[in-house]
Amino acid sequence: MTALPTTLPFDNSYARLPARFFVPQDPQPVPAPQLLALNSDLARSLGLDPDWLAGPEGVQMLAGNHWPEGAEPIAQAYAGHQFGGFNPQLGDGRAVLLGEVLTDAGRFDIQLKGSGPTAFSRRGDGRAWMGPVVREYLVSEAMAALGVPTTRALAAVATGAVVPRDGFARPGAVLCRVAASHIRVGTFQYFAARQDREALEVLTAHTIARHYPQATGPLDLLRLVAEAQARLIARWMALGFIHGVMNTDNMAVSGETIDYGPCAFMDAYHPETVFSFIDQRGRYAWANQPQIGAWNLAQLATALLPLIGEDEAAIEEATAALATYAELFQAEWLRLFAAKIGISAPRPEDRALIEALLSRMAVERADFTRTFRGLATGQARREFADPQAFDSWAPGWQARLLDEADPQAVMAAANPVRIPRNHQVEAVIQAAVEGDMAPFHRLHAALQAPFEDRADWADLSDAPRPEERVARTFCGT
Numbered sequence: 001m002t003a004l005p006t007t008l009p010f011d012n013s014y015a016r017l018p019a020r021f022f023v024p025q026d027p028q029p030v031p032a033p034q035l036l037a038l039n040s041d042l043a044r045s046l047g048l049d050p051d052w053l054a055g056p057e058g059v060q061m062l063a064g065n066h067w068p069e070g071a072e073p074i075a076q077a078y079a080g081h082q083f084g085g086f087n088p089q090l091g092d093g094r095a096v097l098l099g100e101v102l103t104d105a106g107r108f109d110i111q112l113k114g115s116g117p118t119a120f121s122r123r124g125d126g127r128a129w130m131g132p133v134v135r136e137y138l139v140s141e142a143m144a145a146l147g148v149p150t151t152r153a154l155a156a157v158a159t160g161a162v163v164p165r166d167g168f169a170r171p172g173a174v175l176c177r178v179a180a181s182h183i184r185v186g187t188f189q190y191f192a193a194r195q196d197r198e199a200l201e202v203l204t205a206h207t208i209a210r211h212y213p214q215a216t217g218p219l220d221l222l223r224l225v226a227e228a229q230a231r232l233i234a235r236w237m238a239l240g241f242i243h244g245v246m247n248t249d250n251m252a253v254s255g256e257t258i259d260y261g262p263c264a265f266m267d268a269y270h271p272e273t274v275f276s277f278i279d280q281r282g283r284y285a286w287a288n289q290p291q292i293g294a295w296n297l298a299q300l301a302t303a304l305l306p307l308i309g310e311d312e313a314a315i316e317e318a319t320a321a322l323a324t325y326a327e328l329f330q331a332e333w334l335r336l337f338a339a340k341i342g343i344s345a346p347r348p349e350d351r352a353l354i355e356a357l358l359s360r361m362a363v364e365r366a367d368f369t370r371t372f373r374g375l376a377t378g379q380a381r382r383e384f385a386d387p388q389a390f391d392s393w394a395p396g397w398q399a400r401l402l403d404e405a406d407p408q409a410v411m412a413a414a415n416p417v418r419i420p421r422n423h424q425v426e427a428v429i430q431a432a433v434e435g436d437m438a439p440f441h442r443l444h445a446a447l448q449a450p451f452e453d454r455a456d457w458a459d460l461s462d463a464p465r466p467e468e469r470v471a472r473t474f475c476g477t
């Protein structure tokens with residue numbers, strides 16, 4: 001492999017950690033890389049030249065065929081609870097970390113996802129197909145535009161090879177993902193499961209230095225991760241976002257949303273909504289996400305316990321750190337949902353007002369995004385199969401808004417016009433597979449301005465017609 005002379009400002013810290021944290025792993029070459037999408041703004045913010053990235057050398061790098069000086073490709077080791085069952089060894093099975101870059105905004109991982117088999121692949125082929133790559137690109141960038149902490153998409157590249165999936169030969173693709181880090185709850189579990197106290201100490205010190213420099217130790221780290229997750233999951237809830245596979249290996253300690261496998265935004269509101277095909281029991285349904293967040297954090301606490309101390313006092317302290325999650329989540333939930341109905345300074349009793357609206361929405365199958373957006377424009381009642389259900393709620397709400405200075409502005413800033421709706425994402429993937437990226441670029445552009453009402457994008461705010469509804473999503477594997 002030839003190293004390309006470029007100026008990527010690599011400064012790799014994870015590759016400096018002990019050897020058992022990762023396996024050196026070169027990305028495997030692909031036959032005919034072709035750029036599908038490039039995030040020029042993100043490239044610039046990372047100190048990368050978008051024109052170079054879009055050129056032949058850049059595309060070769062984004063596909064994993066060559067990599068620049070300073071890259072040290074590794075597959076990271078981690079474990080995780082998958083649907084509640086512990087797997088002591090997962091790890092990057094279809095991704096490699098090229099390295100980290102230091103920018104004005106901090107340190108970022110540059111990862112290639114779908115770049116071929118690694119020591120952690122076990123059964124899989126280490127590849128990805130265009131569907132999940134396009135989905136992750138669109139949805140993660142939409143989340144960023146909505147102000148939600150998330151990993152980012154720098155580029156999507158078609159490989160020119162096919163990958164077998166569900167009996168079909170699918171076009172292969174590689175996503176170049178950018179993240180504050182790829183350290184997961186499952187990374188801590190990996191070393192805890194091996195009773196490798198020294199590694200836990202190293203990982204804790206690395207995570208504190210990287211993400212929570214204010215943390216005084218492992219207990220404080222636990223508390224800060226819990227707070228970040230409370231804020232994050234509250235944001236998901238307020239957008240009708242369903243992550244779909246909240247296994248502990250898919251929870252980043254940085255507090256970024258990570259791993260957009262079977263994720264989806266709700267159209268019609270129902271708290272038990274589940275899209276993921278593999279989530280047969282609805283473990284990761286929309287309404288379960290806050291409790292699952294707490295459950296995952298309890299796993300992090302368990303992994304950290306050897307460092308916190310295993311006596312009763314330590315367990316009490318860890319429990320208290322976890323209690324801050326529930327408190328902060330409740331406060332954030334109230335703040336975000338109150339803003340959605342135009343209330344800038346919520347009172348405890350506003351919770352009942354919000355819940356009354358949500359339960360009516362569930363019964364009437366009102367569209368989540370359109371109902372909230374419609375509150376400011378008088379269109380919300382139309383979203384209810386029986387508008388009476390809305391009319392009986394509205395007077396109490398309007399009375400409450402008399403105490404607010406500018407509820408219209410509060411609602412306009414809290415309720416997006418556009419979210420990545422499943423049926424649109426599927427249509428974009430279908431077109432991409434057929435070689436047409438125009439629908440992708442149009443939807444992507446619209447999702448970059450999610451609060452902007454624009455006539456030429458009006459169709460992108462429509463709920464799916466019954467025949468357009470997508471009931472199931474699939475993991476990227």
Ligand code: AMP
Pocket residue numbers: 090091092093094095120121122123124125126127128245249250259261475476477
């Ligand atoms: P996920 O459920 O997508 O977060 O992945 C769970 C585990 O399966 C991780 O260790 C992944 O690296 C691994 N994995 C997922 N897809 C593949 C694939 N196509 N090839 C190899 N490993 C995979």
Ligand code: MG
Pocket residue numbers: 249250259
């Ligand atoms: Mg994962």
